[in-house]
Amino acid sequence: MNTFGYKMSAPRSINMDTADLSVAHRILDLEPTFRLCISCGGCTSTCTAGNFTEFNIREINLLLRRGQLDTLEKALENCMFCGKCYLACPHGVNTRNVILLMKEQLQEWKQSKTTTL
Amino acid sequence: MEQEKKILVAGGGPGGLETANTLARMGFKVEIVEKEETTGGHLKEWHQLFPNFRDASDVMEELRQRSQHPNISICYNEAILDVKRVNGHFESLTSKKRIIESDAVVMATGFDAFDAERKEEFGYGVYPNVITSVELEKMLREDGKVTTTDGRVPERVAIVHCVGSRDEKVGNFYCSRVCCICGVKQAIEIRKHHPETRVTNFYMDMRMSGQYFEELYRESQERWGVYYVRGRISEASGMMDGKIRVKAEDTLIAKPVTLTVDLLVLMTGIEASKTTKELSKKLEIESDYGFFRPRDRHYDDQHSPIDGIFLVGTAKGPATVKETLADARAAAQRVWEFFESKNV
Numbered sequence: 001m002n003t004f005g006y007k008m009s010a011p012r013s014i015n016m017d018t019a020d021l022s023v024a025h026r027i028l029d030l031e032p033t034f035r036l037c038i039s040c041g042g043c044t045s046t047c048t049a050g051n052f053t054e055f056n057i058r059e060i061n062l063l064l065r066r067g068q069l070d071t072l073e074k075a076l077e078n079c080m081f082c083g084k085c086y087l088a089c090p091h092g093v094n095t096r097n098v099i100l101l102m103k104e105q106l107q108e109w110k111q112s113k114t115t116t117l
Numbered sequence: 118m119e120q121e122k123k124i125l126v127a128g129g130g131p132g133g134l135e136t137a138n139t140l141a142r143m144g145f146k147v148e149i150v151e152k153e154e155t156t157g158g159h160l161k162e163w164h165q166l167f168p169n170f171r172d173a174s175d176v177m178e179e180l181r182q183r184s185q186h187p188n189i190s191i192c193y194n195e196a197i198l199d200v201k202r203v204n205g206h207f208e209s210l211t212s213k214k215r216i217i218e219s220d221a222v223v224m225a226t227g228f229d230a231f232d233a234e235r236k237e238e239f240g241y242g243v244y245p246n247v248i249t250s251v252e253l254e255k256m257l258r259e260d261g262k263v264t265t266t267d268g269r270v271p272e273r274v275a276i277v278h279c280v281g282s283r284d285e286k287v288g289n290f291y292c293s294r295v296c297c298i299c300g301v302k303q304a305i306e307i308r309k310h311h312p313e314t315r316v317t318n319f320y321m322d323m324r325m326s327g328q329y330f331e332e333l334y335r336e337s338q339e340r341w342g343v344y345y346v347r348g349r350i351s352e353a354s355g356m357m358d359g360k361i362r363v364k365a366e367d368t369l370i371a372k373p374v375t376l377t378v379d380l381l382v383l384m385t386g387i388e389a390s391k392t393t394k395e396l397s398k399k400l401e402i403e404s405d406y407g408f409f410r411p412r413d414r415h416y417d418d419q420h421s422p423i424d425g426i427f428l429v430g431t432a433k434g435p436a437t438v439k440e441t442l443a444d445a446r447a448a449a450q451r452v453w454e455f456f457e458s459k460n461v
Contacts, residue, residue: 039321039368041348042365042366043351044371045348045349045365045366045373046351051373058366058371088238088351088352089286090286091284091285
């Protein structure tokens with residue numbers, strides 16, 4: 001069998017033109033403090049889950065705002081809702097509520113996708 | 118040209134001194150009221166200035182020499198408590214219960230360094246080897262030797278940026294502007310004196326806002342090998358041996374990092390001084406965070422909303438020494454214009 005040839009790789013880049021930001025907008029409206037994140041990483045630094053798993057609470061903000069919802073959903077499974085991140089945040093972002101909202105809104109978003117299909 | 122007007126300058130730091138010096142040369146009689154034993158304000162706590170490592174004492178000396186002017190009198194250990202406008206002139210009450218009469222008042226009441234104990238997670242006041250940038254500067258000024266509390270040269274030092282700045286938890290949304298470059302400067306100074314010491318700066322954003330600041334930041338990496346980690350330290354813990362263990366996220370790698378250091382230096386931000394806060398509130402010319410409010414930020418930045426009360430330097434918000442000196446000369450010009458317009 002001939003194994004020689006070209007392979008197509010899907011582009012790694014995030015396409016901001018087609019990114020679905022509807023969930024992001026809804027969550028930013030429901031928890032306006034989330035707009036204040038400056039990506040300092042104080043939350044990740046103190047996060048118990050983040051010190052033992054791949055979970056990165058700072059990054060989920062960006063995943064959401066770039067419409068990376070599939071990656072986001074998986075990441076959220078690691079959060080234990082301890083709320084330490086909320087204490088560390090210099091901008092008073094209610095990170096705990098943000099995670100909760102993400103879980104809820106992602107469920108709704110998935111349901112709306114299946115119903116329209 | 119001799120003027121008959123008398124100006125009261127509240128505060129004898131760089132802003133107050135330079136305003137007084139310029140006014141005196143214009144011919145005005147000036148009385149400086151300084152709350153401490155000597156003039157100079159925070160400048161006298163400093164060793165060298167960014168970005169060119171000019172000796173602070175050199176700048177200080179120049180200011181003091183110029184203030185040896187027959188038109189200038191200086192009162193020490195005295196603070197202005199209140200200013201009242203009476204029949205077109207001012208009567209100011211001092212802490213020595215004196216009333217000073219003047220035709221105009223210049224508020225050069227400056228700033229206080231942020232009280233680092235308010236950010237409990239950094240352990241200032243709890244762990245002896247957690248110090249502020251002001252305390253590091255004191256070591257540099259005294260003999261240049263940077264040491265831990267037990268007198269050792271530290272193997273590792275971490276510098277924390279934005280302590281008390283950009284921080285909603287302490288009510289300071291603003292950026293203090295000068296700490297970034299000060300952190301770079303102090304990192305270089307540690308490396309100069311102790312080439313074996315590793316210095317790591319933890320920052321959220323490096324804001325090199327002034328001329329030659331970016332060049333110094335570059336030099337710190339190129340020539341002095343200063344390490345930079347983009348991430349805010351979330352907590353500092355004291356170890357049994359007196360070292361400090363810090364936790365942050367290296368946000369560019371997206372992983373938590375820990376680092377054990379012998380000395381942790383907190384870049385405390387600029388806050389309105391106690392006097393600035395009290396006077397701006399009392400006179401109802403306060404802006405955000407207790408700083409004074411100018412009447413027009415572009416065209417009348419040195420005049421307060423009250424006719425005849427002028428504002429200089431860090432009493433209005435974070436500023437460098439250079440900016441404060443320029444502002445002081447502008448304020449003197451505004452004072453002169455104020456009386457000119459009255460003569461017409």
